Amino acid sequence: MAEGLTLIGYRYSVYTxxxxxALIEMGLEATYHELNPFSDTSDPLLLEHTPFGRVPVLRHDDFTLTETSAILRYLDAIGPGLSLVPTAPHQMARMAQVVAVTDFYGYVPLVRQVFANAVFAPMMDEVADELAVTEGLKNARPMLQSLNAIAAEGHQLNGVDITLADLHLAPMIAYFTMAPQGSSMMAAFPTLQRWWQGVADRPSLLQTDPFAGP
Incomplete structure (x- = not known):
């Protein structure tokens, strides 16, 4: 097992x-440091490792790595279990496509617009932006449509052969479906919904739910 791993993150961060x-799925353990990148005062620990002031940050002894996709590929390479990166060229490429679609077309509408305003803001007694929710639902549709078509191929997102693509997407869908509007929209994409039902109860998701437990 790889030792000397440290993860700097924020419990509500979907990327954290x-x-x-991924650490759970890969049988790895890391010392965890919690900090809020959105606080008014920048945390010196975070700025020590990245000028962008964003989480997560992975430390492995004296090696520092940022950007979630890069961190996952590194953990997969050093993990003790089977790789979560497919070896077949078309499956490897499809995995990379799903990760890119999730980052570029999914994160903002699913998390920053719908979840942040329909779920997180009311939970924190903050003012929600209903217009952002409406815009997020509109922007989420083509992204979900694209992933629904990919899931229908059976190469990725099938809830059986877990890959880095599943790990990248699942926490975002978890947040999105916490909003009633998001849960209703998912029903319009039955293949993607079946994938979600297949991964939603994985221990790796349940154990990292920021709203469960203390």
Whole structure:
């Protein structure tokens, strides 16, 4: 087992959750440091490792790595179990496509617009932006449509052969479906919904739920 791993993250950060879920799936352990990148005062520990002031940050002894996709590929390479990166060229490429679609077309509408305003803001007694929710649902549709078509191929997102693509997408869908509007929209994409039902109860997701337990 790889030792000397340290993860700097924020419990509500979807990208932190992606890495924490990956650690569980890969049989790895890391010392965890919690900090809020959105606080008014920048945390010197975070700025020590990245000028962008964003989480997650992975430390492995004296090696520092940022960007979730890079962190997942590194953890997969050093993990003790089977690789979560497919070896077949078309499956490897499809995995990379799903990760890219999730990052570029999914994160903002699913998390920053719908979840942040329909779920997180009311939970924190903050003012929600209903217009952002409406815009997020509109922007989420083509992304979900694309992933639904990919899931229908059976190469990825099938809830059986877990890959880095599943780990990247699942925490975002978890947040999105916490909003009633998001849960209703998912029903319009039955193949993707079946994938979600297949991964939603994985221990890696349940154990990293920031709203469960203390």
């Amino acid at each position: 959750r992606i890495v924490r879920a």
